[in-house]
Amino acid sequence: MADSFGERLQERIRALGPLCVGIDPSRQLLESWGRTDSVEGLEFFSLAVLEAVTDTAAVIKPQVAFFERFGSAGFRVLERLIADARDAHVMVIGDAKRADIGSTNEGYAEAWLHDRSPLCCDAVTVNPYLGFAALEPLLSAASATGRGVFVLSATSNSDERAIQSARTSENESVEEMVLRTVAGFNKRDDGLGSVGIVLGATRDKPRFNLASLGGPYLVPGVGMQGATPENVARIFDRCPPGTVLVSVSRAILQAGPERAGLRDAAQRWRDDLSGALL
Amino acid sequence: MADSFGERLQERIRALGPLCVGIDPSRQLLESWGRTDSVEGLEFFSLAVLEAVTDTAAVIKPQVAFFERFGSAGFRVLERLIADARDAHVMVIGDAKRADIGSTNEGYAEAWLHDRSPLCCDAVTVNPYLGFAALEPLLSAASATGRGVFVLSATSNSDERAIQSARTSENESVEEMVLRTVAGFNKRDDGLGSVGIVLGATRDKPRFNLASLGGPYLVPGVGMQGATPENVARIFDRCPPGTVLVSVSRAILQAGPERAGLRDAAQRWRDDLSGALL
Numbered sequence: 001m002a003d004s005f006g007e008r009l010q011e012r013i014r015a016l017g018p019l020c021v022g023i024d025p026s027r028q029l030l031e032s033w034g035r036t037d038s039v040e041g042l043e044f045f046s047l048a049v050l051e052a053v054t055d056t057a058a059v060i061k062p063q064v065a066f067f068e069r070f071g072s073a074g075f076r077v078l079e080r081l082i083a084d085a086r087d088a089h090v091m092v093i094g095d096a097k098r099a100d101i102g103s104t105n106e107g108y109a110e111a112w113l114h115d116r117s118p119l120c121c122d123a124v125t126v127n128p129y130l131g132f133a134a135l136e137p138l139l140s141a142a143s144a145t146g147r148g149v150f151v152l153s154a155t156s157n158s159d160e161r162a163i164q165s166a167r168t169s170e171n172e173s174v175e176e177m178v179l180r181t182v183a184g185f186n187k188r189d190d191g192l193g194s195v196g197i198v199l200g201a202t203r204d205k206p207r208f209n210l211a212s213l214g215g216p217y218l219v220p221g222v223g224m225q226g227a228t229p230e231n232v233a234r235i236f237d238r239c240p241p242g243t244v245l246v247s248v249s250r251a252i253l254q255a256g257p258e259r260a261g262l263r264d265a266a267q268r269w270r271d272d273l274s275g276a277l278l
Numbered sequence: 279m280a281d282s283f284g285e286r287l288q289e290r291i292r293a294l295g296p297l298c299v300g301i302d303p304s305r306q307l308l309e310s311w312g313r314t315d316s317v318e319g320l321e322f323f324s325l326a327v328l329e330a331v332t333d334t335a336a337v338i339k340p341q342v343a344f345f346e347r348f349g350s351a352g353f354r355v356l357e358r359l360i361a362d363a364r365d366a367h368v369m370v371i372g373d374a375k376r377a378d379i380g381s382t383n384e385g386y387a388e389a390w391l392h393d394r395s396p397l398c399c400d401a402v403t404v405n406p407y408l409g410f411a412a413l414e415p416l417l418s419a420a421s422a423t424g425r426g427v428f429v430l431s432a433t434s435n436s437d438e439r440a441i442q443s444a445r446t447s448e449n450e451s452v453e454e455m456v457l458r459t460v461a462g463f464n465k466r467d468d469g470l471g472s473v474g475i476v477l478g479a480t481r482d483k484p485r486f487n488l489a490s491l492g493g494p495y496l497v498p499g500v501g502m503q504g505a506t507p508e509n510v511a512r513i514f515d516r517c518p519p520g521t522v523l524v525s526v527s528r529a530i531l532q533a534g535p536e537r538a539g540l541r542d543a544a545q546r547w548r549d550d551l552s553g554a555l556l
Contacts, residue, residue, distance in 0.1 A: 026381070027388075063378075065376070065385030065386045068385065068386065069385045069388035069389040071357055071389070071395055071396035072354040072356075072357055075349055075350035076350040078350075079350055097376075097377060097405075098343070099375060100375050101433060102435060104344070106305075107304065107341070107343030107344045107346065108346065110305075114347075118351075119346070119349045128441060129406070129442070130430075130435060131438035131439055131442075132438060133438040134435050134438070156379065157411070160411040160412070161409055162446050162447070162452075163409065163441065164407070164409075165447065167444055168440050168443075168444045169440070174441050174444050177444075
């Protein structure tokens with residue numbers, strides 16, 4: 001039986017540090033790199049970032065929306081990026097934020113977590129709006145294949161969060177309910193489990209004891225969205241070593257297109273995050 | 279200025295009836311049609327359904343998950359299906375249930391609602407978990423291009439709905455808050471607006487006055503999921519004519535692969551729904 005995703009990730013964070021580099025080939029970033037907003041620009045950008053951060057990033061996190069905007073041709077680039085990352089032994093989280101009813105989530109599980117899929121990643125992000133019973137095909141696939149699922153709890157955008165702060169019939173907030181439910185899933189595994197949480201570093205520390213999750217955290221919101229390594233350290237202060245993975249995107253990507261600039265930015269962020277968290 | 283999506287849809291429902299045929303090429307359905315679970319099977323299935331329902335369905339609704347499971351090759355089939363539907367003057371709702379933070383939703387808007395994208399549909403389904411401010415790029419793109427967005431309120435799965443029934447700080451349920459917020463967006467438009475709601479027919483009638491939405495409903499849950507045309511009629515009894523679009527997937531698709539069987543099943547569902555709703 002293979003190690004769980006959580007354990008593989010923990011080992012990698014211990015070896016390389018807690019940096020996840022978000023690969024967000026938006027129109028604005030391609031243009032700021034002096035590239036056309038095209039499939040060629042998309043491919044150049046994605047592979048350049050991967051090459052520059054291979055020795056620094058524990059994980060890369062392609063943002064699927066920015067590939068999807070080119071349709072099947074964009075997905076071909078994403079497939080190449082995933083394959084190249086695998087060859088370079090860099091872990092990949094597909095930031096897809098997928099969710100549907102259970103019978104449909106079988107399709108998303110096949111897409112993102114099954115060996116035979118060209119989109120197969122080490123983990124995928126998912127949205128809990130349709131409930132945890134509906135997510136079961138994704139959770140089962142992750143558990144069966146040694147891969148992971150990160151469920152959105154409190155996202156990094158602070159503009160409006162009526163749903164995430166709504167109260168369930170148990171009188172806890174939705175984001176706390178998500179944390180508690182995921183902790184329950186991870187109890188099924190020995191050691192660190194395969195179900196993680198997305199929790200923005202722009203948010204207040206929740207009441208839930210974050211150290212008891214039994215799985216990893218993926219933490220966006222650092223850099224251009226305003227949070228600092230110190231914010232992350234404060235929120236996750238009692239979590240076990242190697243369970244907090246911090247995603248930085250634009251604050252690194254804007255240092256391109258020169259590889260040296262990208263590499264330096266990634267190393268600086270990695271060192272700052274390691275210093276604050278370890 | 280082009281007609282709004284809501285008005286185009288209303289016209290089409292008045293002409294053809296309220297049937298939306300869901301195209302769900304799952305492994306199980308491909309096998310039940312005697313096809314391999316492959317890209318070839320996917321293409322055969324999708325184009326056969328489109329051809330069989332062209333004169334009966336107001337709209338087709340490809341379920342993106344079942345194309346995505348084949349990666350870029352599956353998306354190429356989806357692009358062909360969308361193009362063929364456009365040529366046949368059948369409207370298309372991309373059932374993608376996408377959502378992310380605002381800057382990322384720009385990418386999803388480009389993918390599903392911009393003219394230059396090979397995935398461009400008449401409308402796309404979206405998930406409200408990250409808030410309505412985050413959805414703004416999708417709502418704006420729909421309004422600017424005469425296309426539509428359907429926001430999930432109460433989904434058709436009845437297994438677990440802790441989030442959809444949670445109470446916001448205004449002490450209304452999340453699903454009611456989504457309805458009320460969408461009604462507010464539609465007030466920006468003259469006539470029927472471009473923002474619709476996904477509301478499962480397996481659910482109770484909400485307290486919100488559904489006739490006041492100012493936009494269309496997409497109603498799953500009929501057929502294999504257990505709801506009947508009469509359930510739909512009861513829930514939406516006072517809505518204006520042509521604003522309720524009912525999605526039927528497996529109950530029609532399992533009548534394939536023979537075109538005559540598919541055509542008959544679609545006509546029967548269309549007639550039953552027209553009879554109950556009009």
